[in-house]
Amino acid sequence: MSQNGTVAALRIAAISFVSAIAFAVPQAAMALSCDDIMSLVEHGVPEGVVVNTVKTSGTLFTADEVRCLADRGAPAAVVSTAKGMSSQEDPGAAAPVPVEKVEPQGSELDVEDEFESRAKAGAARELSDGEEQAGREPPKLKEAVAQYQAKKPLAASLMLFELLESEKYPEYEPKINYYLGRSLEMLEMFHTAQHHYMQVVRRPESQYFAYALPKMVKISRITGNDIELKRVVAKIPPDAYPPRAKSDLFYLLGVKAYGKDDLSRASKYFGQVAQNSPYYLKAEYYRGVIYNQQGKLKSAVRSFRDVFRQEMEVANDPRAIAEVSELKQLALLNIARIYYGIERYDESANYYNLVDHDSPHWPEALFELGWANFMQNNLNNTLGQLLTVRSGFFSESEWIPEAHVLRSL
Known part of the structure; x- marks a missing residue:
């Protein structure tokens, strides 16, 4: 060219x-x-x-x-x-310019019963990723798919968009949207690709449903934006979840249930997240929080310990590495606070001491460790920790005024 x-x-x-x-x-x-x-x-x-x-x-x-x-x-x-x-x-100050509302083909997402039945039907017809639809299809669509498979996403996306714009092949729109999403994803236009995958998910009877949904999950990990997934996940019955997306979708269901204060249902969903899922630590941390809220302290400690001890293979992604580190430090704080609450101050102190000195939570852990030592009458240790908390080592944002209360005791 x-x-x-x-x-x-x-x-x-x-x-x-x-x-x-x-x-x-x-x-x-x-x-x-x-x-x-x-x-x-x-x-x-x-x-x-x-x-x-x-x-x-x-x-x-x-x-x-x-x-x-x-x-x-x-x-x-x-x-x-x-x-x-x-x-x-x-x-409200930046209201969008009104645009003509285009109704999607097939069922609406708010028609839950119909959506569920069609989702099950679509999942039952899962095909291998490159398999073609049976029957005759537009030559231009075949050519576009061939361009995509030849790793020419720009040419493929142009042809697929023209097919969509023509509105001549509504029965092939799931396939067109799916391969347009794949092409745009290859071009790293992730938000637009997710839009086209959503059009496939809106028609769950399609054979491409089971492939578009995992792609939406993958893009949500890349962009950190799971808004579209949260909109659709509750409408799909769990037995229709594609295997590659199950853990991610169960995690989102758990977050949704937790937001509604349905703790038992949330814990059940979080418990179905696989250990090899990128969401496992988050799910287990949520379970620890839920157990603590329910007064099940042994189970809470078990979940928080699992978060701290679990080794996760994290890609060379600074955001993912920071998230894992944050969860592990918060898990330690929660275990220490649970032991402090049941007056097992020695074990509480052990977990406070495990918080990394580089963690933004270290000043808080150090102050609470001072209280744990004070309750054990380890006054020298308490004073040393208070002097550290009040030192110039910490910035003003990390200043803890309550340290004066403990010092006065």
Whole structure:
């Protein structure tokens, strides 16, 4: 492909990204990141189109994202629009421009009974990833799939988008959306890919349902955004969960049940998260919190110990590494506090001492350790810990005024 042709294709792919959002159902609008917006700008999408895309996305931008847009040279109108939709602002102040509501093909997600029956039917027809639908299909669709399989996602995404835009093949839309999602994922346009996977999940009788759902799970891990999954997970019966996504979906069900204060159901869901799942430590930590709330202290300590002792293989991802470290330190604090609460101060002190000195929770652990030693009449240790807490080593944000109370005792 010539340089001009490549630029033109990139421009069309970027516009397909805009169109995918512009014609999406408002309730399923995807959050935009600074990278997504700058991708549109850098591909030459007109400023007015970018502004309208930002407005209709419904995204609440953080101050860092607004700053990112400004630093990377986004047009002033785009930066101003994002700033007006800042999460620090009143959401009502940045109402999205009304767009025509397009009803999705097939059942709506709020028709739960029908959705469940169709989800079971779709899961029962799970096929190998590359298997084609039976019957005749548009030659252009076959060609697009061939382009994707040849690792030419840009060409494939353009052809697939044109097929969707033509609205001539509604019976093939699940397949078109699925491979469009795969192509966009290969191009690292994750939010847009997730939008197309959602269109497949909206039609659970499709043979591609069992593949689109794990892809949504995978993207939620990459982006840290599981909003779309939370919207759909409760509508799908657990026996229809694809094997590759079971643990992730059970975790989300547990979070949803915990948010509704349904502790028993939440604990049941968290207990079904596999140990090799990236969500296992989070699920087990939740179980520890639930057991503690229920007064089941032995079970709570067992869960928190499991979080601390479990070795997890974490990819070279700073966010994942930080999350695991945070969970382990919080688990230690919780065990120490449980033992303190039942007056087993020596064991409480042992767990406070295990909190890493590099942890942001160390000042708090040190102060509470002082109380545990005080209750054992280890006054020299208590004084030493208080002097450390009050030293200049800690910043003002880590200052603990209650230390004066313990010192006075």
